[in-house]
Amino acid sequence: MDWSSILSNTAQSLLSPATMAFALAALGLAMHFGFAGLLNFGIAGFMAVGAYGYAISILSFGFEWWQGILVSLVASVIFALILGIPTLRLRGDYLAIVTIAAAEILRLLFLTNAFVDVTGSADGLSGYHNSFRAANPFPEGDYGFGPWTYNNIELWVLVLGLITLTICASLLLLLMKSPWGRVIKGIREDEDAVRALGKNVFAYKMQALIIGGVFGSLGGIIYALPSSVNPGVYVTSLTFFVWTALLLGGAATVFGPVLGAVVFWVLQSFLSNVLPALVSSGILPFISSIQASTIRFILVGVGLMLLVIYRPQGILGDKKELTFVK
């Protein structure tokens, strides 16, 4: 078994676009679920809006990369409004079902043959990188050391991702320390009490939904930046994986989602490297290497169950901050 390549691949996922995309999406969910108590199961939809908004505005409308990002953000605000108006007055589990349905509608619309000229149907979209790469401030060459060696394009994606993540995390931290954040947490604890204080609960929930949605769509953009957009990515399983990352780190925290995303991806990438290697070296008998790579998804499911049953507050969370544990 080639331990050095397994460990090097695992180390790489400490700092990768996918990890940062998950961290951003999980930050969005922390806003929705952890702080505002909204059961949003449509985060994959927000990520799809981000990725497709960026790619389509560049490919179909010839926008610059930063204009593409702005279009995505506007689109995610609109998606949040469309989602929020009918659902935010409903009880938690209804919201869960409606958000998951809305994300699925969006995915089917991106997948259908009817709009193939714009969305690329099942093949997805690619080749939208020119504008973004032309804006790369780093001269050509290799940067970094050991497993963390990147060419100038990869470095540009990482730096942009890190900046976005830092801004979003700081924003969330500041928001949650502000009076606005206290109202949001109040809504999570007791909606009626906050309403009795004369606050417009619906408007606060909508603002939370929009902010979290924008984080999710930024995550989708970072996910799409290095390679391509594929409708097969934005399935409900993606939502559940982001939820796992969120609950792993701690739902009602700011650093929890980031930590959760890192732990999730490090474990995923370790298992996806080590399990097939165990099979090919004969340590895991009776199964094929395809079966071995399925095991890690089974483990995600089992991990999610154990987490919610035994440590619902996650690694960094405080049990007092979790109203969903009755």
Place this chain on the structure above:
Amino acid sequence: MILSKAQRGSRSWIQLLMLAIVTSITFGGLFATSANADEVGTDLPFSIVGNVKNEGVALEGVRIVVSGGGYTAETVTDAEGKWYIGVPEKAGYSVTLDQETLPTGIAVVEEGGAEQSVEIGPSGRVTKNFFIGQGERIVVSVFDQLIARVIYGLNFGLMLGLAAVGLSLVFGTTGLSNFAHAEMVTFGAITAFFLGGVLSLPIWVAIPAAVLISGLMGWGLDSGLWRPLRKRGLGLVQLMIVSIGLSLAVRYLFQFFVGGGTTQLPGFDAPKIKLFGATALSVIDIASMVLSLLVIIGFAWWLMNTQTGKATRAISDNPDLAAASGIDVDRVIRTVWIVAAGLAGLAGVLWAYFRPGIKWDMGAQILLLIFAAVTLGGLGTAFGALLGALVVGLLVEVSSLVIPADLKYVGALVVLIVILLVRPQGILGRKERIG
């Protein structure tokens, strides 16, 4: 003949107009944006190919649609009459030649008409050439198509109903929105395949046995997982997320055992019998509808007349009051889990015939439709779920007359959202439930 410049101008205008009309008829309506290439899905592992010719003359621009196992793709023939459609799985597909796109006076003349089923062979490739000749095209009136769709929709809706009443009962008695219900559907189909396909039991033994084993699994899930968690005092949202984790774990466990491909139950390719108009059903389709109907009637009788059924409804209404009046709540909930899992297992078997095919995520494909049915009828009401399922089934099938086939689930999901906007308690639900 020498034409003046003006005449020539108007003539080319007329030609252009004719061309525009012909193209718009050819690709009509919503398909206007579809790909015009003769090859689609070339990166997929398997393929269906063909060559459309009439008496040796290649026909260009004939639309071919391939669908099956939740996958749909279409293309038009090139100048040599050739077409190529890549497909993701080694399975059965239906190939349809759009007769509207054939020149006038000729039609598909082989038995079965313009819609034929093919099976990908060992080479990973199958050739489907339609027999085309002089003949009156059998024009199917919109009314006949509608009738056919309504009947398919009823079949689909009854199948969804079997799964939906179970989900609704579990919700009504325990408050759990069980995302793992989809895996109970898949479990039924996979068990039937194991008994009927691997152990080669006759199918009339395999299916009831699969339903029984599904029911046993429901019992196992309740006593092994859900009852201990209820005793532990987990909140409803926590339980829901546990069910999501369970759903992921079990779904990938299925993939671990059956792989990523599609397998078929015995008898899936039973010939379609033409009944009337455009309606053609196989023996399996008819049996499936009759079976669902009988099971649902039996279930309704159980719910309305037996002591356990009455207790179930009492607990759905008010669990505390039910417990206080001496109903053994745990025992009733255990029964509900067994019944729900058994019905879901049966729905899985029927879904495997309807799709057709057994796949590791087949249940997850219809989970949202089941949720839509339950919500539409009113969460926690068994008969509402049934009504909702019929509405969703009809909506999915009938809407495919006007919207592209790969968007047919969207209609049902949009209705789910709209119904929550205008009548959140559902058709048969009561307002106090939505809080």
